[in-house]
Amino acid sequence: xxxxxxxxxxxxxxxxxxxxxxxxxxxxxxxxxxxxxxxxxxxxxxxxxxxxxxxxxxxxxxxxxxxxxxxxxxxxxxxxxxxxxxxxxxxxxxxxxxxxxxxxxxxxxxxxxxxxxxxxxxxxxxxxxxxxxxxxxxxxxxxxxxxxxxxxxxxxxxxxxxxxxxxxxxxxxxxxxxxxxxxxxxxxxxxxxxxxxxxxxxxxxxxxxxxxxxxxxxxxxxxxxxxxxxxxxxxxxxxxxxxxxxxxxxxxxxxxxxxxxxxxxxxxxxxxxxxxxxxxxxxxxxxxxxxxxxxxxxxxxxxxxxxxxxxxxxxxxxxxxxxxxxxxxxxxxxxxxxxxxxxxxxxxxxxxxxxxxxxxxxxxxxxxxxxxxxxxxxxxxxxxxxxxxxxxxxxxxxxxxxxxxxxxxxxxxxxxxxxxxxxxxxxxxxxxxxxx
Numbered sequence: 001x002x003x004x005x006x007x008x009x010x011x012x013x014x015x016x017x018x019x020x021x022x023x024x025x026x027x028x029x030x031x032x033x034x035x036x037x038x039x040x041x042x043x044x045x046x047x048x049x050x051x052x053x054x055x056x057x058x059x060x061x062x063x064x065x066x067x068x069x070x071x072x073x074x075x076x077x078x079x080x081x082x083x084x085x086x087x088x089x090x091x092x093x094x095x096x097x098x099x100x101x102x103x104x105x106x107x108x109x110x111x112x113x114x115x116x117x118x119x120x121x122x123x124x125x126x127x128x129x130x131x132x133x134x135x136x137x138x139x140x141x142x143x144x145x146x147x148x149x150x151x152x153x154x155x156x157x158x159x160x161x162x163x164x165x166x167x168x169x170x171x172x173x174x175x176x177x178x179x180x181x182x183x184x185x186x187x188x189x190x191x192x193x194x195x196x197x198x199x200x201x202x203x204x205x206x207x208x209x210x211x212x213x214x215x216x217x218x219x220x221x222x223x224x225x226x227x228x229x230x231x232x233x234x235x236x237x238x239x240x241x242x243x244x245x246x247x248x249x250x251x252x253x254x255x256x257x258x259x260x261x262x263x264x265x266x267x268x269x270x271x272x273x274x275x276x277x278x279x280x281x282x283x284x285x286x287x288x289x290x291x292x293x294x295x296x297x298x299x300x301x302x303x304x305x306x307x308x309x310x311x312x313x314x315x316x317x318x319x320x321x322x323x324x325x326x327x328x329x330x331x332x333x334x335x336x337x338x339x340x341x342x343x344x345x346x347x348x349x350x351x352x353x354x355x356x357x358x359x360x361x362x363x364x365x366x367x368x369x370x371x372x373x374x375x376x377x378x379x380x381x382x383x384x385x386x387x388x389x390x391x392x393x394x395x396x397x398x399x400x401x402x403x404x405x406x407x408x409x410x411x412x413x414x415x416x417x418x419x420x421x422x423x424x425x426x427x428x429x430x431x432x433x434x435x436x
Contacts (some may be wrong), residue, residue, distance in 0.1 A: 006409055011306070018105065027171065029322040033199070036047075041180040041337060043076050043077035043078065043079040043081070044076050044077055044401075044402060045081065045083050046074060046076060046078070046082060046433050046434065046435065047405075047433055047434065047435035048431035049432070050429065050433035050434075051074075051082050051084075051302075051412050051428075051433055053222055053429060053432065054072065054084060054425070054426075054429045054430075054432075054433055055084050055086070057148065057425050057429060058070045058072065058084050058086040058087075058425060059086050059087075061087045061418070061420045061425065062087030062088075062097075063087075063287045064418075064420075065091075065285075066418035066420040066421065067087065067278070067392065067409040067410070067411050067418075067421060067422060068087055068088050068089070068090075068091050068097070068275070068276065068278045068286060068409070068410060068411075069086055069087025069088045069096070069097030069101075069275070069409065069410075070084065070085075070086045070087055070097060070260070070407060070409050070422050070425075071083065071084065071085050071086070071097050071098060071099050071101060071312045071407070071408050072084040072312075072405070072406070072408075073099060073312045073316050073405065073406050073407075074403065074404075074405040074406040074421075074430075074433060075316065075320060075403070075404045076103070076401070076402050076403050076434075078320060078323075078324070078402075080316065082107055082433075083099050083312070085097055085098045085099060085246065085365055089101045089274075089275040089276065089410075090275065090276045091161035091276070091286070092276075092279075092288075095178065095272075097275065099196060099311060099312040099313045100273065100311050100312075100313055101273060101274075101275050101408075102260065102261055102266060102270055102273040102274045102275065102309045102310065102311055102313075103274075103275045103309065103310065103311070103391070103393065103408045103409075103410050104275075104277065104296040104297070104308075104309055104389070104391050105308050105309065105310050105312070105315065105389045105391075105393050105408070106296070106306045106389030106391050106393065107228065107305065107306050107387060107389045107390055108308070108310075108315065108387055108388065108389040108393055108394075108395060109303070109304060109305060109306050109307055109308040109389075110230040110304075110305055110306070110366040110387060111318075111322075111366045111367050111386075111387055112249065112253060112308065112318060112365070113205065113230045113233050113234050113237070113245075113366065114171055114233070114342060114365045114366035115253060115318075115333065115334060115338075115342070116237045116245075116248060116249060116252065116253065116304075116324075117167065117171065117236065117237065117365075118338040118341070118342060118365070119232050119252055119253075119333070119334060119338075120237065120240050120241065121167075121338070122334070122335055122338055125240045125241070126167060126236070126240050127167070127436070128166065128167045128168040128171065129166050129167070129168060130166060130167050131164035131166060132164065132165045132166065132167060132169075132170065132175075132232070132236070133165070134166055135167075135236050135239050135240060136208060136209070136212065136235060136236065136239065138208070138209040138212035138213070139164075139165055139212045139240075140364060141397060142160075142161040142164070142165060142212075142216060142220075142312075143158035143159065143160060143161065143214040143215045143216070144158055144159055144160070144161050144162075144176060144215060144216045144217075144218065144219055145157070145159060145187050145216065145217060146159060146381045148182075148185035148186060148187040148188065148217065149185060149186050149187075150183070150186040151236070151344060156186060156187055156190065156215050158215045160282055161216065161219060161220060162219050162220070163175075163219075163220055163221070164220070165177075165216075165220045166220070167233070167236065167386070168346075168365075169220050169221060169229075169233055169322055169336075169356075170230070170233050170236075171229070171346075171365040171366055172224070172230035172346045172347050172363055172365065173224050173226055173227050173229050173347075173363060173366075174221050174222065174223060174224055174225070174347060174351065175216070175220055175227060175229055176216030176217050176218045176219060176220050176222065176225065176227075177211075177214075177216060177217075177225075177227040177228050177229060177232070178191040178214065178216075178217055178225070178227060179191065179225075179226050179227045179228055180195055180197075181226070183190065187217065190214060192213060194207075194210055194211050194214060196208070196211060196231050196303065196305075197295045197296075197299070197303060197306070198295065198352070199305075199377055200299070200300055202247075202301075203301065204234070204235055204238065204301040204302065204303075205235065205238075206233075207301065208231065208232055208235045210232075211228055211232070217344075218240075222351070222352050223299070223347075223351040223352075224347045224352050224353065224356075224363055226364020228305060229305070229366075230304045230305035230306075230366060231306075232304075233304055234302060234305070235304070236412065237304065244302060245264070245302035245304055246263065246264045246265060246302045249264075249302075249343075250263070252333065253318070253333055254314075256331045256333055257317045257321055257331065257333060258317060258329070259271065259310070259314040259315075259317055260314070261309075261310065261311045261313075261314050262308060262309065262310040262311070262314045262315070262318075263308070263309055263396040264299065264301075264302040264303070264307045264308055264309070265299070265302070266297070266309050271291065273311075274297070274309065275410040275435065276288050276410065276414055277289040277294050277297070277410050277411075278410060278411055278412070279298075279411060279412040279413070279414045279417065280411075280414050280416040280417045280418070281414070281416065282415075282416060283304050283416070284416040284418075285367055289412050293412075295429070296309070306389070306390065312406060312408055315395060315406055315408075316404065316406060319395050319396075319397055319404045319406060320404050321332075321333055321334070322342070322385075322397055323397045323399070323402075323404050325339050325340075326338060326339045341364075341365060342364050342365040342366070342367055342385075343364050343365075343367055343369060343385040343397070344364055344404060345362035345363070345364060345369045345371050345398075346362075346363060346364055346365065347362055347363040348371065349362070349371075349373065350360045356368075357373070357375060358375045358376050358377050359375050359378060359379035360372070360373035360374075360375035360378045360379065360382075361375075361379050364385060366387070367385045367386060367387055368385065368386060368387055369385045370382055370383065370384040370385070371383075371385070379427070380396060380398065381400050381401060383398075383399050383400060384396050384397065384398045384399070384400075384420065385397055388423055390412075390413070391409070391410050391411060391412060392409040392410070392411045392413075392421045392422045392423060393406070393407065393408045393409065393410075393422065393423075394406065394407050394422060394426055394427075398434070401434050401436055403434055404428075405426070405430060405433075407422040407425070407426040408422065408425065409421060409422035
């Protein structure tokens, strides 16, 4: 499952890559990362040939600069069994991509923000059926667009919302709120003028209140639509907890789980850990993104929808905690009931877009969840859950196979970005790695 802005690849690996992969399959899968356990007690192992093919694939595409570098981490039954580290975090300095490289995880931030909301719900500080306007009054008089096109006077006609937006609507992206990926309609262009990530002079409170004045795409609860929901939820965390989002997550998620290199605001001490953000220019050549356009780096507010930096080793700890029903190393961050609620299908085929139905992909609380279905391109095993990020990052938890896996690269998508990105490679090879 992944962020819908980066569709799953169905392309086949070319003949040259296949030959390289087959040759690699004759060698044992080896990772240089220290985090890999030397033994795998009481854990089901992964398929060695599948791992070798994955490694060869990543090496081939890193060498071709489809991405500057890749890091993939795969655990099974709670044991990290394989880490692939290929290419560069920074090409110019030849700094290698590793499991401790800090990357912009973009929308992989969303499940972390959802976990914070579930913690507050467990504490009784909020309820999921609570109207958003109880916490952020700017959403009290929400209007719904009659059409995504402006009328003859250049205005979007609206009607009153039939009910209030709830916290659960935000968790499931069924609120009707828009985002920054609709370039085709008048309503979409209106949302582009309220880009939360670009308004660097405004506080998070000001940005969210500014956003609240826009019409909804549809009545709350009607259907799924990717949105600013988790950024709004980040503000909800601040209002309800009395802490800024960074402080709350550090105290309640990152520090308890030992995620020492996860933050919205990497400091000078992290500079040598942070991967350079790349893109591909009009000629298809890989280029660093100018600092002025790197909105995650140097942000002045914690963006609960897409603002976190993390590492493969760090984010694995969050994902494994979810896999364990909310705890890791005897530290509990969520109840098992909260994790079950997050990872079950709340939005099914009747309200999901067609392209996600094709992958049997429903939606939980800020997580894509695979369901039993007749989709033409199933995106995992039933009950698998996870999410991806805009800069080509992805993670999933597979309860039926015991696998927790993630892959990270750093590519700002462009018209010439090669499709052989981290997500596409991972999804193509992971079933062979699991061996089921």
